Amino acid sequence: MKMLAVDDDPLSLDLLETLVAQIGSHEIVKSESAEAALEIINQEPSGAFDCILLDIRMPGTDGIELCKLIREIPIYKRTPILMVTQMSDKANIDSAFAAGATDYLTKPFEISELRGRLQIIESFLEDRRANVGKIFAAKSLQADSAIETKIDLLEPVEIIDVKGVVEYHVLENYVAQLSRKSLFGSTVTALKIVNFEKHHQKASAADLGFLITDVAEAISDALLETTFLMAYSGNGTYVCVLEGGWRPDTNAWAKNSCKNLEKMGLCLTGGEPLHINLYGGPAVRLISRVGARAVDALSEAQENAEKAYEASIADGGFFGADSDLAFWNAS
Amino acid sequence: MTPAFQDKLTEIRSRFVAALDVRGQIVYEAIISIETEDNQGAALQAAQMELHKIAGTAAPLGFKELGAFAADFESRISAQLSCSELNLIALKTDLLELMETIESIQLDASPSNWMRGSPNAFA
Numbered sequence: 001m002k003m004l005a006v007d008d009d010p011l012s013l014d015l016l017e018t019l020v021a022q023i024g025s026h027e028i029v030k031s032e033s034a035e036a037a038l039e040i041i042n043q044e045p046s047g048a049f050d051c052i053l054l055d056i057r058m059p060g061t062d063g064i065e066l067c068k069l070i071r072e073i074p075i076y077k078r079t080p081i082l083m084v085t086q087m088s089d090k091a092n093i094d095s096a097f098a099a100g101a102t103d104y105l106t107k108p109f110e111i112s113e114l115r116g117r118l119q120i121i122e123s124f125l126e127d128r129r130a131n132v133g134k135i136f137a138a139k140s141l142q143a144d145s146a147i148e149t150k151i152d153l154l155e156p157v158e159i160i161d162v163k164g165v166v167e168y169h170v171l172e173n174y175v176a177q178l179s180r181k182s183l184f185g186s187t188v189t190a191l192k193i194v195n196f197e198k199h200h201q202k203a204s205a206a207d208l209g210f211l212i213t214d215v216a217e218a219i220s221d222a223l224l225e226t227t228f229l230m231a232y233s234g235n236g237t238y239v240c241v242l243e244g245g246w247r248p249d250t251n252a253w254a255k256n257s258c259k260n261l262e263k264m265g266l267c268l269t270g271g272e273p274l275h276i277n278l279y280g281g282p283a284v285r286l287i288s289r290v291g292a293r294a295v296d297a298l299s300e301a302q303e304n305a306e307k308a309y310e311a312s313i314a315d316g317g318f319f320g321a322d323s324d325l326a327f328w329n330a331s
Numbered sequence: 332m333t334p335a336f337q338d339k340l341t342e343i344r345s346r347f348v349a350a351l352d353v354r355g356q357i358v359y360e361a362i363i364s365i366e367t368e369d370n371q372g373a374a375l376q377a378a379q380m381e382l383h384k385i386a387g388t389a390a391p392l393g394f395k396e397l398g399a400f401a402a403d404f405e406s407r408i409s410a411q412l413s414c415s416e417l418n419l420i421a422l423k424t425d426l427l428e429l430m431e432t433i434e435s436i437q438l439d440a441s442p443s444n445w446m447r448g449s450p451n452a453f454a
Contacts, residue, residue, distance in 0.1 A: 009387060009388065014343050014346075018339045018340060057380070057383050059380065086383060107387045108387070108389075108391045108395075108398060
């Protein structure tokens, strides 16, 4: 991989370069400031870097701000960005992921940790090369609906340009980082689109892209007052890690999201209105969960949403924005 | 660990030790200036920035104690920045310990000494 490493400490950069050279045949370009890094990015051929490593605490523009600026460059919207930093507090972790970081490595680290993270990034890049075109973007989709390949029902897809929405593997990295630092104050919860299978069958590839992105926007807008990170995990399910919250009101969140969707007035390409209902299950708290168990909370939240739906069907109803809409498409 | 990797680490480690003088001095001057400077926040932030650099590279290069202390010192400055009144005695106590730690490292900095204890994390 060709990497760009940004850190205001030249010694730290040299150490990182030495370690990266020991790990594999990677090329590393070093920069001692955010401003110089942006110049390098502009001077190099478009998309020259496969991966970017950023320190956070730097004079002038810090690493989090730089991460946001890099994400504004279209060709680097999806490039893996690994924060390599000594800042281990939750506020910085949250801000980094919200700014577009892909993963987070806290200094001092073992060389095996760096090797592991870079291997994950490499395999991720390989997977991505095989899945070109399966990105749903809130902005670009409005102008260009040329999505030709329909995603699989269970396939997680990347949604870009929606606040707080990241790729599923980034959400896993985020939860893993919270767990490593024993930051357990968050809860995980999931919302699921009612009868997503039917929508999946009926909608064209482009309509499905609109649907998944619009629902993400509606859910995100309903969480504006909360610090959160969310991903689409496939099968019409959105998993969300919420800051704090003893018992988040999933019901209210689903209802507000559905109201947002009603305001959007979704419809299929032919003009047929699309009414979407959402349901969610009990939240899973991250407290005392370490390692893989913390990441498992993401699956548990999805299962909870599934079980809640099944239970509500058995009881004869589920919650959504408007009770009149319940079961409009459940039969 | 290849010889080339080991050599490179040794070279970076030597540069780190050599730079400790300047870095320690920056922290020293920032803390001492608090008594006379109006802008105490800026002085403390300058000290923090230097401690942050020390903490980031010290441990991987074999100076775990210095790295941990610099990180703690940096955190304590952050705590002081959020207080209405600075505890100068606490800051100076930390500064003194930092200076002593740096001096002891510089006395003990020859490669023959630091290789003895297999200090780095990359073996």
